[in-house]
Amino acid sequence: MNLTASRLLETLRQLPTASRCHLALSGGLDSCVLLHLLVQLRPQLPFELRAIHVHHGLQHQADSWQNFCEELCNGYDIPLKSVHLTLNVDSGESLEAVAREARYQAMADQMREGELLLTAQHRDDQAETLLLQLLRGSGPAGLAAMPPLARFDPGWLARPLLDCSRQSLEEYARRHDLTWQEDPSNQDQRFDRNFIRHQVMPLLRSRWPAAATTLSRAARFSGEMLMLVREEAEEDLAKARTKDGDTLSISALKQLNSVRLRNLLRHWISASGAPLPSSKKLVRMEQEAVHGRIDAVPLISWEGWEVRRYRDRLFLNPAQMIDLPAQPLAWLGGNELILPKGLGRLIAQPGEGGVSVTRWEQAKVEVRFRQGGERCLLPNQSHHRPLKKLFQEWGVPTWERERMPLVYLDGELAVIPGFCICQPFQARVSEDAILIEWIKV
Missing domain, CATH: 3.40.50.620 (HUPs)
Structure with missing residues (x-):
């Protein structure tokens, strides 16, 4: 011009x-x-x-x-x-x-x-x-x-x-x-x-x-072709997202040819704010995470980020090396407990279906991380269940299980945040209750 x-x-x-x-x-x-x-x-x-x-x-x-x-x-x-x-x-x-x-x-x-x-x-x-x-x-x-x-x-x-x-x-x-x-x-x-x-x-x-x-x-x-490619990736992404919106369905990804699959993965990663991985890493995601063995738990890492697969879901998260405390963390009053770096915080607030306020205020409250052998008595059940089995039933990815903060009252497992209140700590209908929420970021 x-x-x-x-x-x-x-x-x-x-x-x-x-x-x-x-x-x-x-x-x-x-x-x-x-x-x-x-x-x-x-x-x-x-x-x-x-x-x-x-x-x-x-x-x-x-x-x-x-x-x-x-x-x-x-x-x-x-x-x-x-x-x-x-x-x-x-x-x-x-x-x-x-x-x-x-x-x-x-x-x-x-x-x-x-x-x-x-x-x-x-x-x-x-x-x-x-x-x-x-x-x-x-x-x-x-x-x-x-x-x-x-x-x-x-x-x-x-x-x-x-x-x-x-x-x-x-x-x-x-x-x-x-x-x-x-x-x-x-x-x-x-x-x-x-x-x-x-x-x-x-x-x-x-x-x-x-x-x-x-x-x-x-x-x-x-640039014009890139616009079309991104529009196609956005459509594929909408179809592949799981209900929680944070992960992708492996079954949906398997329906795409290699070119569209890698295009979708690049778009998903970029939209999440992560740097794009190399072509070799993308090929590994395709071969190991999408088309790999159904019982495999692959890990592909690059520049502080990682992609993992668990069952039918593909996860993208910042890579974190977290030193979990071996000793219990005392929760000495207040409605918030700051967890070790990278694990976020726990919030205690009034809510239905939570821990009995009376038990909460009178008990010694601690937060521990898995050591193995933990058991929980679920509401309306007559016997304790291994936490490992419960995690499997709830579909909790294996790498998240070790990082999950477990709340103990007077030395007994009471709360698995986001999943359940173990008996006998759940408040009765007529009682005030405290809900425990895990804020991961």
Whole structure:
């Protein structure tokens, strides 16, 4: 598209309604051009305009870049928020990736619910991103590269210049006599993106002059296909969810072919806030958790998360190593007991069908974890039942049984939270009662 204020205004009017918009201002050519365009449009903009500058501290010119952005915004009478970052890069991590993630998080922290963030990526950036994702072996989400609009908690991230070439931005800047800052690291070809920009793209253009346009179009098509793929995954997910909403039915998963199954698993994992596992891990989920032996209890772990199977359900949970206390935990009054880290808390509150208030107030209350051999006398039954058998009947996954807090009154098992009150501790109809709830998070 020709880079004009009127065309940009058309694009902005298609964005979600917001009372405030933040421009990511680095001080480089692209963001300075976008800022100038927005200033020209300010009387017509449907939102309040602000700018955010992120000071990484990675280069000795960082202070001068911040000063430049402050002077620029002062001249335009645009409020500017400068955010300073201290980056910690672990061994094996990409400085480029860590800086990018920290930059976006810093900008998200400055936004309120429903607000917009504008960034100045253009068509050439899109082409470079697509090539990077292809070389990394990315899936559909990666090949969609940068969407023009995406959710960005707590609001939206928009890229209104994706249809513009770098050349058109340069021409606009010269035409309006703009000044900007040059980042010398953009010439450092040790970074993959810079190598593609300075070595690969010129070579492609020498053979295919419209390479950037074509690659950008391919990314847009991939984005459209990704929308269809996600819609299909959402439909499959709705059919596979169990009644509790937290797990998936193995029987339902077995009805899907491999491609749809892995697509569903990726969607389910991503929607749960977990990082996506590798392709090998997904294959293991398919082979071991979905199509494995019915009596198997597989465990697939990655990056602090794990998928397990129990009977006809597939579970996704944060991986936790919990040191269970060997000694009982005393519950010394109050309506809440904080459990060891990772196990949540217990809440005692009035409710029907709970423990007799009289017994509760007079007894020595303790919380213990399974040691083996526990038994419970269920209401309306004449003999005690092993807790192991009860867990099997209730369908409690094996890995959750050891973590379940058991409430004892005067040394006897009284409450299995969420399941039952053992006799003789259940309140009679005429008595006040206390319910015990286990809050896992």
